[in-house]
Amino acid sequence: MKILAFGDIFGQKWRTLVARYAPELRRQYAPDLMIANTENLTQGKWPVPSHLEELEALGFQVFTGGNHTFAHMTELRPYIDRSDSPQIRALNYFEHPNYPVPGRGYRIVQTGKGRALVISLLGATFMGDDVDNAFIAIDRLLSRLELEGEKFEAIVVDYHRETTSEIALMTEYLRGRVSLIYGTHTHVQTNDERIIGGYTGTITDIGATGSLDSAIGATYGSFMPSALTGVRFFGSKMEPDLGPGVVCALYAEVVNGVCVAIEKIRIIEPVE
Numbered sequence: 001m002k003i004l005a006f007g008d009i010f011g012q013k014w015r016t017l018v019a020r021y022a023p024e025l026r027r028q029y030a031p032d033l034m035i036a037n038t039e040n041l042t043q044g045k046w047p048v049p050s051h052l053e054e055l056e057a058l059g060f061q062v063f064t065g066g067n068h069t070f071a072h073m074t075e076l077r078p079y080i081d082r083s084d085s086p087q088i089r090a091l092n093y094f095e096h097p098n099y100p101v102p103g104r105g106y107r108i109v110q111t112g113k114g115r116a117l118v119i120s121l122l123g124a125t126f127m128g129d130d131v132d133n134a135f136i137a138i139d140r141l142l143s144r145l146e147l148e149g150e151k152f153e154a155i156v157v158d159y160h161r162e163t164t165s166e167i168a169l170m171t172e173y174l175r176g177r178v179s180l181i182y183g184t185h186t187h188v189q190t191n192d193e194r195i196i197g198g199y200t201g202t203i204t205d206i207g208a209t210g211s212l213d214s215a216i217g218a219t220y221g222s223f224m225p226s227a228l229t230g231v232r233f234f235g236s237k238m239e240p241d242l243g244p245g246v247v248c249a250l251y252a253e254v255v256n257g258v259c260v261a262i263e264k265i266r267i268i269e270p271v272e
């Protein structure tokens with residue numbers, strides 16, 4: 001199974017960038033499964049259904065979550081609550097019978113090359129979200145699906161977290177149990193893609209798709225006042241065009257659960 005995964009797709013710049021480069025990458029890599037992290041899709045802090053549908057039209061089958069997925073619940077809820085929703089959210093929220101968390105933490109997708117299980121996890125360190133332990137949560141899910149006799153051609157994990165240590169430890173924890181685990185959220189692509197134990201493909205962070213010359217997608221001006229004064233009420237602005245864009249993605253090939261190839265992709269939009 002050939003997999004093409006995008007990290008955080010940010011701000012307003014994504015629309016032209018993804019429309020321009022996703023079809024090219026599709027032709028080049030012929031993916032059976034296309035995944036994108038959409039927690040920054042709309043105004044930097046949430047995905048709206050109409051934007052998700054634009055990505056669906058470009059061939060994306062699964063959208064993973066993050067710390068901003070639920071920023072505007074009202075618009076997203078009907079879309080994320082659908083049993084066949086492409087949009088998932090982090091698996092490791094606490095479960096309470098009186099307050100069910102909308103959506104699901106994983107999705108099973110039938111592709112032309114077999115079934116894929118895609119799981120979304122959220123980190124706990126420096127994130128501000130009071131989430132359940134991601135290690136225990138994924139362990140519980142994988143054990144349950146195994147007990148139920150579920151088989152997958154590929155198991156893919158998006159670990160949306162701030163620190164490099166969390167994904168290093170998670171990768172080691174899941175070594176030989178998942179086909180591919182990658183980080184999202186820092187918006188910076190790391191140079192450490194590899195296959196560990198001859199089985200599990202990994203990269204610390206895929207990197208973001210959005211404006212290159214920016215404060216991780218937003219204008220410098222929107223964060224500089226806070227950096228200089230410590231006051232946080234200035235607010236960030238996702239300008240439609242901050243100069244050239246960057247597209248960051250990850251290609252991986254999985255055969256019978258095992259990652260056999262991994263390649264990071266980073267395209268800087270030429271200045272016209």
Ligand SMILES: [Fe+2]
Nearest residue numbers: 066067068185
């Ligand atoms: Fe994030």
